[in-house]
Amino acid sequence: xxxxxxxxxxxxxxxxxxxxxxxxxxxxxxxxxxxxxxxxxxxxxxxxxxxxxxxxxxxxxxxxxxxxxxxxxxxxxxxxxxxxxxxxxxxxxxxxxxxxxxxxxxxxxxxxxxxxxxxxxxxxxxxxxxxxxxxxxxxxxxxxxxxxxxxxxxxxxxxxxxxxxxxxxxxxxxxxxxxxxxxxxxxxxxxxxxxxxxxxxxxxxxxxxxxxxxxxxxxxxxxxxxxxxxxxxxxxxxxxxxxxxxxxxxxxxxxxxxxxxxxxxxxxxxxxxxxxxxxxxxxxxxxxxxxxxxxxxxxxxxxxxxxxxxxxxxxxxxxxxxxxxxxxxxxxxxxxxxxxxxxxxxxxxxxxxxxxx
Amino acid sequence: xxxxxxxxxxxxxxxxxxxxxxxxxxxxxxxxxxxxxxxxxxxxxxxxxxxxxxxxxxxxxxxxxxxxxxxxxxxxxxxxxxxxxxxxxxxxxxxxxxxxxxxxxxxxxxxxxxxxxxxxxxxxxxxxxxxxxxxxxxxxxxxxxxxxxxxxxxxxxxxxxxxxxxxxxxxxxxxxxxxxxxxxx
Numbered sequence: 134x135x136x137x138x139x140x141x142x143x144x145x146x147x148x149x150x151x152x153x154x155x156x157x158x159x160x161x162x163x164x165x166x167x168x169x170x171x172x173x174x175x176x177x178x179x180x181x182x183x184x185x186x187x188x189x190x191x192x193x194x195x196x197x198x199x200x201x202x203x204x205x206x207x208x209x210x211x212x213x214x215x216x217x218x219x220x221x222x223x224x225x226x227x228x229x230x231x232x233x234x235x236x237x238x239x240x241x242x243x244x245x246x247x248x249x250x251x252x253x254x255x256x257x258x259x260x261x262x263x264x265x266x267x268x269x270x271x272x273x274x275x276x277x278x279x280x281x282x283x284x285x286x287x288x289x290x291x292x293x294x295x296x297x298x299x300x301x302x303x304x305x306x307x308x309x310x311x312x313x314x315x316x317x318x319x320x321x322x323x324x325x326x327x328x329x330x331x332x333x334x335x336x337x338x339x340x341x342x343x344x345x346x347x348x349x350x351x352x353x354x355x356x357x358x359x360x361x362x363x364x365x366x367x368x369x370x371x372x373x374x375x376x377x378x379x380x381x382x383x384x385x386x387x388x389x390x391x392x393x394x395x396x397x398x399x400x401x402x403x404x405x406x407x408x409x410x411x412x413x414x415x416x417x418x419x420x421x422x423x424x425x426x427x428x429x430x431x432x433x434x435x436x437x438x439x440x441x442x443x444x445x446x447x448x449x450x451x452x453x454x455x456x457x458x459x460x461x462x463x464x465x466x467x468x469x470x471x472x473x474x475x476x477x478x479x480x481x482x483x484x485x486x487x488x489x490x
Numbered sequence: 491x492x493x494x495x496x497x498x499x500x501x502x503x504x505x506x507x508x509x510x511x512x513x514x515x516x517x518x519x520x521x522x523x524x525x526x527x528x529x530x531x532x533x534x535x536x537x538x539x540x541x542x543x544x545x546x547x548x549x550x551x552x553x554x555x556x557x558x559x560x561x562x563x564x565x566x567x568x569x570x571x572x573x574x575x576x577x578x579x580x581x582x583x584x585x586x587x588x589x590x591x592x593x594x595x596x597x598x599x600x601x602x603x604x605x606x607x608x609x610x611x612x613x614x615x616x617x618x619x620x621x622x623x624x625x626x627x628x629x630x631x632x633x634x635x636x637x638x639x640x641x642x643x644x645x646x647x648x649x650x651x652x653x654x655x656x657x658x659x660x661x662x663x664x665x666x667x668x669x670x671x672x673x674x675x
Contacts, residue, residue, distance in 0.1 A: 139541045190627050310624075314534065322536060326545070326552045326618065329534075333620035 147321035154319040170293045176466055177294060178301035182309065183343040185210070189306055203306045207299070224370055232368065242400035244270055331481075335473055342469050349432045350377045353424050357390075360420030366394065376421070380428070382464045383448050387428075391421040447471070508535060508615060511558050515589060517617075517639045525632040532624055534616040538608035547605045551594030553618030557586050560612025564590065565605045583609070592643060595619055 165172045185206045192202035247269055313332060320328040354377025361369035376390035398417050399410075448468065455467025509530055512518045518529060535558070538544060544555060547567050555562075564581040571577040581604060584590055594600050595617075608614075626633035 136541070139539065143539065143542060193628050194630060311531070317534065322538060322542065322544070325534075325536065325616070326550075329618055329620060330550075330552045333623070 147323065150319050150321045151324075154316065157316065157319070170290055170297065173290075173462060174294045174297035174301055176462065177298035178305055179339075180343055180347075181299060181302035182305040183340045184347060185302070185306060186340060187344070200307060203303060207303065211299075221370065229371075232371075239397070239400050240270075240273055243396070246400055327481075331477065335476055338472060338476055339469060342472060346381055349428060350380045352432055353377055353380045353387075353390075353428050356424040356427055357420060360423060361394070364416055364420060366417065366420075367397065368394075372397075376424070382452065383468055384445065385449075385452060385464075387421070387425050391418065394421070508533075508558060511556055511587060511615060514587060515556055516643055517589070517592070517636055520635040520639060521632055525629060525635070528629055528632060529625065529636075532621045534618070534621075536614050536616050538612045538614065540608060540610050540612070542608050544606040544608060544614065545591070545602050547602050549602050550599050551591055551597070551602045553594050553616060553621070554589055554592040555606070556589040556615040556617065557584055558613040558615055559586060559610075560614075561585055561609040562588075562590065562612060562614075563607050563609055565607065566603070567605060578605070592640060593647075595622055595640060596644070 165175055185203075188206040189199070189202050192205050193199055197205070317325070317329055317332065354373045357376045358369055358373035361372060366372070372394045375393060376387075379386040379390035382389065394417055395414065398413050448471075451467045451471040452464050455463030455465075455470075457463070459466070509526065512530060512533070513521075513526060518526060521529060536555075538560070540560075544562060545551060547565075562584045564584065565578045566581055567578055569577070590606060591602070594602070622633065622636065625636065
């Protein structure tokens, strides 16, 4: 075959393979974004997959077949979660019931607080007539009404996700590697080594990122729980779970995690553990500050060092875009997604510079 | 023949299926049947047309290839050559069962020192660094066997290169110093 004929045949085949590869990925993306609950379940399944993968490999190293090696951490973590729910649920239910009973009081006190601040501002600056307290009250009533209407669908969606995510995660652990291999087989020869290396790097980075982030959140949650329990602040378990979950959001998360506790301290008598409001706030914020200090000084350098470095401004922008597109979930997944994009673009750029130099 | 590329582990093949090729390859020779099946599920089978490049000199290499079917020719490009016709220097031809590019398995962003081009319709087994990492993670005993064999292969390559360099130095020395003249009788 002449060189020109071969070149044209290779070009045609490469485009065909690349198009098929991209078409499959695009179709998967369309399905993820159009089918209800699939995206959330898929993201959660990815998280479970990355959290359990090292355990599965550990069990597999004991010469246990992979399908059983997957079942062992699944069943074990299922039992641990079940036991935790069994032990914590009565506590959390009692706290929610108590919170529910206290909510009208909190609402009244919050409005009174806003009213007081409003009066002060008016006194200071002699501004136009505006009624923030009234507006907040209307907004709170509207939102509470919306929540009660949406609650059945939220519960049904959560149940679907709770069932679908572990199911998908099991198959990701069982067949994920062979699916990746089949997809990589579609990559043209000239891009194969690059694609394989890129896939490996992304996998490593994502795994490291997710495991480190969850470990970090768990440690921060435990520190907050211990701190709140020591100072005798109400709703310590609920507030620490919230702080741990919020800690998954970089930069903004730690502040958001402290907001409910600070609000309770400001407006509720339960939150007044000391007679002076400023001392009360100082002790409470110290708990969150110490948790963040431990996070920054010990957890991040030793646990989260593998996270892809993104500039703080990029992080804030990415979180805002994530929040705009997908709400809270968008905020949580925006950073890993941005890290993957950065990694992919850097690798492709390096490929253009180095692979072909 | 270039000693860096010439296959020092060539063996006669009876069957050219993937498993047999893997079993007879120096790197996987010590693996048990179970370990071999495990490796077989991990490696990548790639097909090339005659004249298609497997990789080019200067590209970042991620792993090695074993020839299942067909032939592969190795070239080194000399960018200082005056004419295009003399730019690609033919080094050697590799046949079924031979392997090449194994140095990339242990190098960090190592670049290919030569180009490999398929002759005939060629089937290759690709075995790359991420695959080796996966084997080490999931079956360390198999991984250690492969790494030990890889070290042996690289050691032999190094020894042969050192011998060749010594020979060349000796020849060079002899060329610089002409033999002592015999006394005129």
